[in-house]
């Protein structure tokens with residue numbers, strides 16, 4: 001394919017980094033010497049897989065793209081927005097523009113890595129370069145390794161080394177604003193509506209982008225209590241890059257070590273997915289794939305709908321179904337209940353969360369589920385089974401969270417527990433034992 005004779009340009013391809021400020025790949029694009037055209041692709045492969053057309057994630061992305069377009073208009077450029085399969089879109093873009101290079105930020109998911117490789121190959125065949133940068137993590141793939149150079153598979157030593165390696169350099173922002181003059185000057189380009197993409201808005205507000213210093217200061221004491229707002233609710237912003245991880249980590253470092261350590265968990269699970277891509281489909285510890293799950297579909301349905309008869313589990317599932325978010329403590333309880341009390345394959349629960357969570361992120365979701373199932377890197381041992389009643393007493397002592405989401409709790413309309421705890425606990429331990437022994 002010969003290049004069009006128009007002036008040479010570089011593209012910056014937005015994906016999980018939907019902001020102009022402090023954006024690593026954008027910074028490098030703007031310093032490349034070519035005028036930069038920012039691009040966003042609504043990826044048909046991803047959109048086709050979403051069966052609920054009221055998808056909060058897509059609405060969030062769409063709103064953000066519209067907001068970014070306003071910012072781009074102020075500086076005389078425009079976001080080029082396309083809908084389709086990325087490789088097809090790049091074939092078209094190569095015909096429309098004299099592309100010298102495409103800049104972007106790394107994505108650690110298997111699908112994304114394959115997509116990027118295909119696009120990089122296509123560009124290379126057409127004499128254009130592909131450059132990807134670390135932007136969504138503080139440390140990635142090979143930056144925090146054990147003494148023998150292998151990836152960490154346990155969080156605590158990873159975290160110790162992460163903190164040890166951290167310097168001000170890693171938290172420094174990329175000053176993109178200084179280079180805004182290097183965007184390609186264009187007229188305003190159109191953006192498809194949500195309806196044109198085949199989706200409908202949920203029209204519920206999203207959490208804000210900022211976190212109060214007081215919340216961070218008290219985070220260690222408040223984060224486990226789902227009835228209060230003791231966590232940042234920034235997860236959707238971290239997921240789509242509407243805030244910078246470096247800015248947030250600087251604030252965390254200043255105010256609260258425990259909060260900073262949650263951001264370390266995030267890095268940890270990204271590097272687990274990057275180094276051990278088999279976790280996307282299989283247990284991190286492969287012997288756990290031998291657990292003979294019961295996989296009862298009616299029981300799974302009751303769990304999904306929040307009708308298990310365990311109020312903390314039901315409150316969590318209803319919170320998830322209603323607002324697309326669930327408190328972390330309750331994610332742990334509901335996930336453990338599905339895997340251990342009901343002996344349902346963690347992948348069923350993982351897929352349900354993936355459908356519903358507004359902050360769904362493959363790495364953290366998979367890490368959380370494999371932790372709950374006992375099959376993951378840092379997993380809770382299989383014989384440790386959360387007691388949902390004791391968890392509720394400890395973390396929702398006044399039952400406020402439960403009453404908020406399960407108003408009929410304590411009435412005749414509320415179901416009896418679907419399994420008895422002691423029986424379920426013993427059954428889980430025996431079943432896991434059998435599965436693990438068979439895998440030896």
Ligand SMILES: Cc1cc2nc3c(=O)[nH]c(=O)nc-3n(C[C@H](O)[C@H](O)[C@H](O)COP(=O)(O)OP(=O)(O)OC[C@H]3O[C@@H](n4cnc5c(N)ncnc54)[C@H](O)[C@@H]3O)c2cc1C
Pocket residue numbers: 223231232233234235236238239262263265266269326327328329331332335353357359360361362364365366367368369372
């Ligand atoms: C079964 C299960 C599934 C989960 N699925 C997801 C998911 O799909 N997407 C997701 O972002 N998080 C997931 N988590 C982790 C955690 O529950 C959420 O990040 C957190 O509840 C988001 O709320 P917040 O922003 O108020 O968190 P805060 O407590 O304010 O934490 C700040 C940020 O740190 C990161 N973080 C916190 N805890 C973790 C963790 N355990 N692992 C990785 N990152 C973490 C998140 O980016 C979060 O926004 C899951 C946890 C479990 C147990």
